[in-house]
Amino acid sequence: MTQTLAIASRELWSLFRVPVGWIVIALFLFLTGAVFTLGSLKTGEPATLRPVYGITMMLLVLVAPAISMRLISEELRTGTYELLASSPVTSAHIVLGKFLGALAFLAVMLLPTLINVAVLFAVSDPNPDPGPILAGYLSLMLFGCLCLSLGTVASALTDSQTLAFLGTLLTLVCWLMITNVAPKYVGPELGARLASASFSARIDDFARGAIDTRHVVFFISISAGLLVGAGAALEFKRWK
Amino acid sequence: MIEVVDLHRWFGSVHAVRGVGFSIPAGQAVGLLGPNGAGKTTTLRMLTGIIRPQTGSIAIAGIDALARPVCARREFGYLPESAPSYPEMAVRSFLAHRARILGVSGKDRKARIQAVQDECHLGPVYKRRIGQLSKGYRQRVALAAALLHNPKVLILDEPTNGLDPTQIREARSLIGDLAQNRTVLVSSHILPEIERTCERVIIIGAGKVLADGTPEELCEQNTGGGCIVECRGHAAQITSALTAALPGSTIGSDPLEDGWWRLNIRTKDSADPSEPVGAALSNARIQIRQLRPQTAGLEEVFVRVLEDSIGGEE
Numbered sequence: 014m015t016q017t018l019a020i021a022s023r024e025l026w027s028l029f030r031v032p033v034g035w036i037v038i039a040l041f042l043f044l045t046g047a048v049f050t051l052g053s054l055k056t057g058e059p060a061t062l063r064p065v066y067g068i069t070m071m072l073l074v075l076v077a078p079a080i081s082m083r084l085i086s087e088e089l090r091t092g093t094y095e096l097l098a099s100s101p102v103t104s105a106h107i108v109l110g111k112f113l114g115a116l117a118f119l120a121v122m123l124l125p126t127l128i129n130v131a132v133l134f135a136v137s138d139p140n141p142d143p144g145p146i147l148a149g150y151l152s153l154m155l156f157g158c159l160c161l162s163l164g165t166v167a168s169a170l171t172d173s174q175t176l177a178f179l180g181t182l183l184t185l186v187c188w189l190m191i192t193n194v195a196p197k198y199v200g201p202e203l204g205a206r207l208a209s210a211s212f213s214a215r216i217d218d219f220a221r222g223a224i225d226t227r228h229v230v231f232f233i234s235i236s237a238g239l240l241v242g243a244g245a246a247l248e249f250k251r252w253k
Numbered sequence: 254m255i256e257v258v259d260l261h262r263w264f265g266s267v268h269a270v271r272g273v274g275f276s277i278p279a280g281q282a283v284g285l286l287g288p289n290g291a292g293k294t295t296t297l298r299m300l301t302g303i304i305r306p307q308t309g310s311i312a313i314a315g316i317d318a319l320a321r322p323v324c325a326r327r328e329f330g331y332l333p334e335s336a337p338s339y340p341e342m343a344v345r346s347f348l349a350h351r352a353r354i355l356g357v358s359g360k361d362r363k364a365r366i367q368a369v370q371d372e373c374h375l376g377p378v379y380k381r382r383i384g385q386l387s388k389g390y391r392q393r394v395a396l397a398a399a400l401l402h403n404p405k406v407l408i409l410d411e412p413t414n415g416l417d418p419t420q421i422r423e424a425r426s427l428i429g430d431l432a433q434n435r436t437v438l439v440s441s442h443i444l445p446e447i448e449r450t451c452e453r454v455i456i457i458g459a460g461k462v463l464a465d466g467t468p469e470e471l472c473e474q475n476t477g478g479g480c481i482v483e484c485r486g487h488a489a490q491i492t493s494a495l496t497a498a499l500p501g502s503t504i505g506s507d508p509l510e511d512g513w514w515r516l517n518i519r520t521k522d523s524a525d526p527s528e529p530v531g532a533a534l535s536n537a538r539i540q541i542r543q544l545r546p547q548t549a550g551l552e553e554v555f556v557r558v559l560e561d562s563i564g565g566e567e
Contacts, residue, residue: 015353015356016353016354016356018353019350019353019354020354022350023339023342023350027339027341027342030341031341091337092333092335092337093337093338093339095298095301095303095331095333095337096331096333096337096338096351096398097354098301098302098303099301099302099303099326099331099333100326100354100355101323101324101326101327101354101355101356102323102354103323250304251302251303251304251305252304252305253304
């Protein structure tokens with residue numbers, strides 16, 4: 014566990030040592046702040062962050078690949094992967110450490126958005142229900158887990174950060190299209206099956222304050238499966 | 254300490270390592286010598302677990318490196334060819350990070366970092382960012398990182414690559430110091446580096462072990478087929494005496510002072526020609542002041558072994 018945490022802490026620290034880390038945070042906070050101001054602060058309407066979560070999810074589709082693109086690709090490109098691969102750690106330690114570092118960065122990035130919550134509590138009468146707010150943040154972290162684990166797989170497959178970024182982004186966009194748009198154009202049975210794999214419907218459920226265990230299991234199981242895939246990709250490199 | 258048996262590695266259709274095997278006892282400093290593309294780095298990458306061999310076995314400090322790779326990796330420190338590190342980190346942060354990854358316990362960590370800092374003379378740059386350091390210092394930082402867990406075995410891949418002559422001398426001296434109390438395997442294509450730091454040499458070419466022994470043994474094995482003689486007389490008389498005694502041999506002559514000549518005689522076979530040369534010159538009443546068999550240097554051995562292997566394959 015010490016090794017995993019060592020890899021995670023270096024990863025988190027290194028994301029703050031490169032411009033892309035700060036650019037991603039600044040862009041994310043600016044856009045979520047704008048969405049909050051325009052979507053949640055409306056006179057005479059109930060105090061809720063529900064519109065913010067949907068847009069934040071879309072932002073994560075763009076931001077998470079930017080965070081995850083360098084996780085392993087950078088190590089492969091610069092040769093530091095040889096240090097890791099010859100250290101007394103398994104591929105699982107490496108993947109989990111990288112993923113946890115990126116997830117911690119995501120949490121740090123979401124932290125300043127709590128100012129929006131404070132503002133909402135300050136200006137609303139009656140105060141907003143904290144349940145949907147907490148559930149909404151949980152959904153963003155779960156969705157972030159899924160995006161970052163997908164990004165970890167892409168990053169383990171190539172030493173090009175650009176390819177890792179595009180691979181993750183395109184997969185997420187395709188997933189959104191297939192589960193949100195395609196159901197309207199296919200038969201009702203297939204459409205229902207495709208829609209059941211949608212992220213946005215689940216995040217909307219969370220934003221309404223409903224923490225459905227099936228949704229939690231959905232995000233966690235897919236993330237875990239992808240991380241296992243990333244570990245397998247690194248093991249495969251030893252045989253290739 | 255290191256047991257390697259019949260390693261084979263293919264990359265697609267390329268058979269990069271073909272049955273490499275050697276055994277290195279504890280405390281020995283061994284040089285893995287070979288031209289570029291000989292399979293040295295691939296062999297070291299298999300030893301260190303970065304890639305796996307398709308067949309063969311590796312044991313490090315008695316641990317089967319293929320069955321228990323994580324345990325085996327605790328036993329060695331490895332310096333990859335490009336001495337990679339994280340340029341954005343300070344030396345001390347990098348060493349602390351590597352110590353945690355290498356499993357150095359919290360209570361020992363500070364002491365071990367201090368020890369490698371002293372061993373690799375990193376004091377002046379300890380607080381600086383790695384990206385700001387010279388190539389020589391970056392090499393030392395990477396070497397220090399490989400020593401953090403005080404490994405019994407040190408594996409160095411081209412440790413002086415890209416260094417200037419002063420840095421090479423410093424690196425060589427550092428490696429020599431480290432080899433005092435560890436088993437060291439150094440790969441290089443630079444002969445003086447191996448000759449000065451290693452007590453045993455394994456020559457590898459085309460993915461195979463071509464020769465294995467101490468530099469003296471290898472030179473001795475590859476000596477013969479020539480001698481050096483210093484004699485006084487007429488050039489034509491000397492030449493006719495020698496060509497009669499050793500038909501087909503080549504004779505190189507350099508004039509010295511007072512009618513003396515230094516002759517470099519090479520025969521077609523590998524037998525030492527000193528005796529027939531001495532007899533032929535004595536019979537022709539030519540004065541001899543020195544006669545010795547030609548000894549090969551490591552460089553000559555290296556070239557000869559590689560040429561023999563190419564000739565054998567053809």
